[in-house]
Amino acid sequence: MNIIEFKNVGKRYLGERTPAVHDISFSVAEGEFVCLIGPSGCGKTTVLKLIAGLEEKTTGTITRPDGVSMAFQSGALLPWLTVFDNAALGLRQRKERAEKISQAVDRELRSVGMLTLHDKYPADLSGGQRQRVGIARALAVDPPVLLLDEPFSALDAKTTAELHDDLTKIWRETKKTVLMVSHLIEEAVSLGGRVILMRDGTIDQTFQIDLPYPRRESEHFHREVMKIRREFFR
Amino acid sequence: MKRQRHHHVIYPVTMKERLYTIVLGPLIIVALMYLVFALYPQFAPSGQAVSLATITIAALHTLARLLVAYALAVVVAVPLAILVTHNTAIEAVLLPVFDILESVPILALFPVIILLFIQFNFLNGAAVFILFLTMLWNIVFTLVGGIKIIPKDIIAAARVFGLSGFAMLRRVTLPAIVPQLVTGSILAVAQGWNLIIVAEVLHTYIPGGTSAQDLFGVGSILVNAAANAQTHVFLLSVTVMIVIIGAVNFFVWQKLLHYSQRFRFD
Secondary structure, eight states: OEEEEEEEEEEOOTTOSSOSEEEEEEEEETTOEEEEEOSTTSSHHHHHHHHHTSSOOSEEEEEOOSSOEEEOTTOOOOTTSOHHHHHTHHHHHTTOOHHHHHHHHHHHHHHTTOGGGTTOOGGGSOHHHHHHHHHHHHHHTOOSEEEEESTTTTSOHHHHHHHHHHHHHHHHHHOOEEEEEOSOHHHHHHHOSEEEEEETTEEEEEEEOOOOSSOTTSHHHHHHHHHHHHHHTO | OOOEEETTEEEOOSHHHHIIIIIIHHHHHHHHHHHHHHHOGGGOSOSOOOOHHHHHHHHHHHHHHHHHHHHHHHHHHHHHHHHHTTOHHHHHHHHHHHHHHHHSOHHHHHHHHHHHHHTTTOHHHHHHHHHHHHHHHHHHHHHHHHHHTSOHHHHHHHHHTTOOHHHHIIIIIHHHTHHHHHHHHHHHHHHHHHHHHHHTOGGGGSTTOOGGGSOSSHHHHHHHHHHTTOHHHHHHHHHHHHHHHHHHIIIIIHHHHHHHGGGOOO
16 A cells, blocks of 8 residues: 655745756555665655655645654754653654653664663764664654655764664564665665666656665675666766 | 863863953953052042942942843844744845844934933933843844754754744754854843943933933943042952953853853754
8 A cells, every 4th residue: 555655746946947856756655665866956855855744846746644754864853952852852742641752762762772872962972873863763753654864874884884774674673664865876775675766856767676685795786786876877 | 171172162161261261361450450550650549439349239230230131132132033034035124124223333322212211210221221222133143143053954853743833943943042142142241341331321421411310330430430530449340340240251151151062053
C-alpha cells in the first residue's frame, strides 16, 4: 500500500522564473526505504520539504500521511536544550504525558546509542552524536514516515559507516517508511531499497536495489553503484 | 588560565579574570584621577562637601531610573523586533522607520519631552523616557539581528514537530535571541549611563530653570559639582558611579554573558 504519492507535482518559489521541481510523479510503499539522489540544485530537498509540509506545491497532487518526521543535515538541535529535551521536542508539542515522553525518548536515545548522554547539551556533542540525537528526535514521535535530509554529509567516513549500520538496523526493526536525500551514490545504494535519480527538477530514473544487507562489501553492491554512477554523470 | 572561547570573543570566566578586567581596571582609572588632582593644586578638592552616603543614595536613585528605563526598553524592544522580522513586507516598511528614529538625536527632543512631563509634574518620567528612547533602538537592532541569524534548519525542524505561532516564539525565537538580548542590553545600559549626566540635570532645558528642578541622582550631583568647582564631590561621585557600574558588570552582565553562550548556534 502506498503511503506517499506524487502526481505531476511542481513547485515554483516566489520570484523564481523556473520551477524548483516539475512533473514529479512517484509513490512510496509503506515500509519502503527510498533514496533520492542527484546533482546539487536538482530539487531533491524540495521534494522532501513538500512531503514534510514545509513547502506548498504549486501544481499537481500530493498524498501523504500526517505526522511525518524529519532529521536534518545539521542535526538542527536547539542548543539551550539537553539531549533528552531536544529528543522530546515533538512529543512535548503534542502534549503527551510525561511518562510516555520519558519512555519514548529513552527508547529512541537507546536505539541510537545516546541514552548515557541524555543530560548533555549539543555543544558537548560531536557531529555524529548530534545527528544521532536528531534521528532519535525524529523517531520519538513514532512517525509513519521518516525523512532524512543528507543527514550524514558533514560526518567523517567512520562515523557515517556506523550511522548507516544503526539506521539500517532501526529501519529493519521498526519497518518505518524512510525517504532519504543524499548526494552520495554509495550511500544511497548501501541503504535504499530504491534509488530515485533526479535531474533538472524532475525524476530522471529509478533503480531497484535488491541486495541483502549489509551491502557495502559485496560485488553486486559495486556493480549497482557503477551502474547508477554512469547515469548520474551522463 | 581557564578561558571559554565563543565566536572569537573571549569572556572572563574565572573569578580572578573577572576581578582583573572589571574591578581592577576602573579602580586604576579612579586612582589616576586622584593622582592628577594631587599633582595639580589648581584642581585640589574644594567647595561644599556632599557626604559619601548622600552620593551613594543618589547613585542608587540613578540606578533605579536606569533600571526602570531598561525594563521598559526590553518590554517594548522584544515585540518590536519580533514584529519587524515577522514577514518581509512589514520589515520593508518598519526597518527604515526604525533607522530614522534611531538617527534622531535624542537630546534634541529632550526639551520637548521635559515640557510634556512637566505638565504632570513628573520630571522623573522625563528622565526615564529619554533613557528609554536611548536604550530602545540598541536593543531592537541587536534583537532583529539575532532573529535573522536563527538557522533555517532550526525553524524547519520546529515546524516539522508542530511548532508555530506562540509555541515557536516561546520555544525557539525567544531563547534564540538571549545572547543578543544580553549584548544589546549591555550596550543600551552603557548608553544610559552616558546620558544620565544630562538626563538628571533638567534645569538647563527648562526656560528660567533652577538647579532645584534637577533630579536627585549622581548625574546631577556630578554636573553641579563640576559647575561649582566642588572637586571633592566630583571625585567622590565619579568613584561611586564607577564602583556601581563595575559591580553591575561583575555581578550581572558577566554572569549573563557567560550564561547566554548556551543559547548560541554554532
